[in-house]
Amino acid sequence: MNYFLTYTVYVLVLSILMGISTWKLFKKMGYSPLFAFIPFYNYFIILKETKHPKWWAILSYLPIVGPIMMSVFHLYLMKKFGKTLFKDQILTVILPFIYMATVNYSKDVELEDENANELFLTDEEKNAKKKDTFLGSITFAVVFATIIHVFVTQPFGIPTGSMERTLLVGDFLFVNKWSYGYRLPMRPLAIPFLQGTIMDTGQKGNPKDDPKSYVDGVKLPYTRILQFNKPQKNDVVVFNYPQDSVHTAIDRKDPYVKRCVATAGDTFEMRAGRLFVNGKPETVLGDQEVQHRYTVTTGSQLDIPALYNTYGFLPVQEVQTNNGYLYGFQGLTDKTAKEIKALPQVIDMKEEVSPKGEAAVYYRDEAKTKIDTTQSIFPINKPWNQDWYGPLRIPKKGDVVAINAETLPMYQWVISEYEHNSLEKKDGKIFINGKEANQYTIQQDYYMMVGDNRDASLDARFFGFVPEENIVGKPMFTWMSLQGAFADNSSTYQAPFKIRWERMFKATNTGEANKTSYWWIAAMILILFFGWEYFVKLFRKKKTEDEL
Template sequence: MKLFFWKRKKAGGPQKKKSKVREWIEAAVFAIVVAALIRTFLFEAFMIPSGSMERTLLIHDYLFVSKISYGPRIPMTPLAWPFTNHTLPFTKTTKAFSTAIQWPYMRLPGFSKIKRNDVIVFNYPLGDTAIYSKSGDDADYYVMKRNLTPDTLKLFYGDPIYRPVDKRETWIKRCVGISGDTIMVVDGQLFVNGEPGFAPPEALTSYRVKTRTGKPFNDKQQKDLHLDAGYGLGEDSSRYYLYDLTTEKAALIKQWGDTIQPDPKVKTRKGIFPGNPDNYPWSEDTYGPIYVPKKGATVQLDTCVLPLYRRIIENYEHNQLEVKGDKIFINGRQTTAYTFQMNYYWMMGDNRHQSIDSRFWGFVPEDHLIGKAWLIWFSFHKTYKDFYIRWSRFFTLIK
């Protein structure tokens, strides 16, 4: 094997035989370069870490993500160790990249445009202020779920760590709203532009159940519902809070004559985007309407509307924003309108009651998109009790 960067001998001169070590080094370098190019511009592997997309995607599904579907994104942080994201393997906080060179967002042409209800892998939109605990665990979750501010976390975990867009955590959700759409959730039902939105056929929903006998589910019923033995709610073992039921399993419980009711998330939550419950008293099941920005579109701004788009203006599109009384200043100029510079998307998990998604952190900018989830190539199930390979999921297309 000869690589272009090795100096060639003149024609007719004596040819020195390569050592085995050099041949192995050349082969390894060639393989790394080819694999890195494939990972950057064609396909990348991804593993499902949580149940937010169940049952469309299951924990420990291994996917191929197609970067050529929407066009491969040119690396914005090109100086990085191959096959790493933001930290070196076997370390907690050692950076695997350098910000000495930063390229602007660019994307090569793709084979298709982003469609409503595509399953997409993207960089976490709040990851520009990642905060780590002393053990190295990512604490962004606690900012959202427990309503703790970054300033409060800083007292316990230290200074935030800046990450470029392409070096943030990778997430996967369904794109239920594309640029220009208006999103609304009413009693748990998604509406897009006033019409019913995508309803996952095997989505998991939370229910509260009370058995008609006043006794716990028997062994067969627990097996049919995939429940652990003794699973119940509080001291009354005839009451259950089941957060992972499909509509098919809910219908089965009704056939048994038990009382079953959906557990709606109707209470206003402070952690819901845009984090302004006084003006936007929303929850997971009662949300919107909210407009998903489109490149070139203009919205009217006032102090009431601003919380919806403030992060876009400041963080994603890099403007200086100030609010003085009821007046808004962008880059030093008073304004009552803003024109968006990028397209944005609205992401939601198919497991609507167990998903941290756009309802918590808002819009996903186009420069955060990595690719389309394409194919499951491997899958297994693991608990503390058992382990088995899900052969039926091998090489299935993601819809």
């Protein structure tokens, strides 16, 4: 409800600005000046008068799409009053309501006689008109793609190996934003297609100084509509990284993809690198393979390119010793581990498992005074590591949890960041929203998201619970797969570039070993698109010939 109330306020403010800056222009077009103040209808009139499709008016106030369309409609209106110079167009886009107001209140502004202009167009003016038509086509192609990107599906690339064998580095997916209900945009004024920043400036001081792709001051509260499903155990899920401190907007935080291994109310545990939920071993799906890390000692150097061509993975460590070589491997299945152990060069091979009771805590300085919470195990006061973890109960909406010095590291992000309360520790006491508290009621469901390649995955064991409000959706299918698309900083060997044709247009979330390919749907869409364009051009050509 707060979302739509805030959205309505923004629409009314923009409509008032539109009315104040254009009411005289509406009067000159033969309409009541009051129509300039009416949301959607004011742009409907502009489209009608400038001979453009009137239904475009519904796009004028949509999040992210709206600002683009408003700029286009403002340009149409200014052109209607003869403001066609490049400086007029720039001012209309950059300072819309200010520039339109100067035109609105000037004494000499008059409507252009479009019919007269059509009869006496010079060749230069005809070329300019063709250019406008071309730019208009490009603009609406961008708008259409933006609508799909914002309201339907979003492309997502896999840059790391945390989900190997299920999702490979270089897989490019389409994510269904309606899988768990549609999360309405929270920063409506933003550059299309960009996630959080316009570019990485490489500033080592503070990534928060990188230019943002959105206006943080114009914001809407979290709201999800038509939520008929919630993430289930074993779903592969795309979500926004919860502890991204660079972006305050939830939907602008970095996107991650992991497997949902435990849902709200479940108990998650790792025992010697094996995953348990509610005390039972995990269910391994057909498209999933249990993987572990190993240390391999060899008498001579391994043929790394040959290993990659055979198995599709690389060692993360290669060290020459007095007696041969020492390799570190991640993501080995039982089968591949057995095959590597059988290589003639291999002297010894053992699985690496962190000792039980040894806490995985990392520091940001050499003095070990500042803990790096993004790399340390969650929560930092438990003697856990990535192989021996838990048991940990995942918070569920309505849970009443005890708040004290022991439990606070587990729930402080939930209380202060995810559920937006003030949290303070003073004189050995804990205050929530200014009141002393020894318990707290959880306001939303949380999930445990863990990578399939668990020894090479920065996941919920490190950053903690994933709030429901951070959920984006489910990956639908792999539309492109490029080996070598992303540099592997963990290895000295770079995989050769190639297209993995066998992975393209295959569903990603079925849980089956042999996934269905949807290449025929992609082919049909391309045929329809180009076929439609061909027949439209043919029809227009025939119509022109008949008129002549």
